[in-house]
Amino acid sequence: MAQRNVNHAGQVSPAELHSEDHGHPDMEEMRKFGFWIYLMTDIIIFGTLFATYIVLKGNTNGGPGPADLFQIGGIIVSTFILLISSYTSGLAVLAMHKGNRQALMRWLGVTALLGAAFIAMEVNEFIHLVGEGATLSTSAFLSAFYTLVGTHGLHVLVGLVWMIAIIIQLGKHGITPVTKRKVHIISLFWHFLDVVWIFVFTIVYLMGVS
Amino acid sequence: MAQHETAHEESHGSLKTYSIGFLCSIVLTIIPIAIVLGGWFDGMVSKVVLMGAAALQFIVQLIFFMHLREEQKPRYNLMALILGIVILLIIVVGSMWIMLYNMVAV
Structure with a gap:
């Protein structure tokens, strides 16, 4: 019996020992997993919007089509802005693991600024499109386009507000298990939005102008 | 033990893995842009290559940024x-x- 206990103790994995240092890591891990499940449902939302866009792409109702409307130059710039912001949000997580709160807040701030620049460019693009007479109700193609791109933009906007809130919390409470989990989650969200944008960029814009 | 420590560090990614991921995504973004602006391929071939690049980029981000491979x-x-x-x-x-x-x- 004693032998078994020793054996059992000997089998405690380093990971388990590590998790005991942190208080309630399992709960925070569960919350992170819960957010991951949310991201999977978001994949389905974007999937339906992509499917709708692909199906309705050709129905321009005599109005302007993708090749007439899109100005690929600005879109390429905003793609790189989002790509860089995905990298800076990763740098924020790295700074957090080094325990460097200043660097963490700075990188999150840079990410938020890049996100704001992305939103500004998107709003600018939409205003330009509406100016060209391409509104939400012009054709099925444009309805699907604004819904898909607008939903992504809305996600970025929510992420932006959320990121600013986390920067404020970090300023107040510092790096705690709770703020750590929040930074992890927002960076997951940000990478996810970058991935969605890559598909928007490829399917809507690149295939639209080619 | 030392090996375990490095493995643990690795599970949050390092500057190196993030930078490799970032460079890969930049390359995987520039290739489709070059294909479209340069008109290298047309029709179906272009679509397949573009979707391939996007899917690869998705995998790069999952591995290097979201650390999917290091999950227990x-x-x-x-x-x-x-x-x-x-x-x-x-x-x-x-x-x-x-x-x-x-x-x-x-």
């Missing part, structure tokens, strides 16, 4: 992701098949 067993994150992607493909490919390639509807 049981790999619930990966399982949830596979379920999500299966539903995604059914919705997208199914819609395209029915709405674009169905001769009865045309």
Whole structure:
């Protein structure tokens, strides 16, 4: 019996020992997993919007089509802005693991600024499109386009507000298990939005102008 | 023990893995842009290459930025992701098949 206990103790994995240092890591891990499940449902939302866009792409109702409307130059710039912001949000997580709160807040701030620049460019693009007479109700193609791109933009906007809130919390409470989990989650969200944008960029814009 | 420590550090990624991921995504973004602006391929070939680049970029971000590979067993994150992607493909490919390639509807 004693032998078994020793054996059992000997089998405690380093990971388990590590998790005991942190208080309630399992709960925070569960919350992170819960957010991951949310991201999977978001994949389905974007999937339906992509499917709708692909199906309705050709129905321009005599109005302007993708090749007439899109100005690929600005879109390429905003793609790189989002790509860089995905990298800076990763740098924020790295700074957090080094325990460097200043660097963490700075990188999150840079990410938020890049996100704001992305939103500004998107709003600018939409205003330009509406100016060209391409509104939400012009054709099925444009309805699907604004819904898909607008939903992504809305996600970025929510992420932006959320990121600013986390920067404020970090300023107040510092790096705690709770703020750590929040930074992890927002960076997951940000990478996810970058991935969605890559598909928007490829399917809507690149295939639209080619 | 030292090996375990480095393995643990690795599980949050390092500047190196993030930078490799970033460089890969930059390259995988520039290639499709060059293809489209340069008009290298046309029609179906172009579409397949563009989607391939986007899918690769998705995998790069999953591995280098979201650290999917470093998950401990049981790999619930990966399982949830596979379920999500299966539903995604059914919705997208199914819609395209029915709405674009169905001769009865045309």
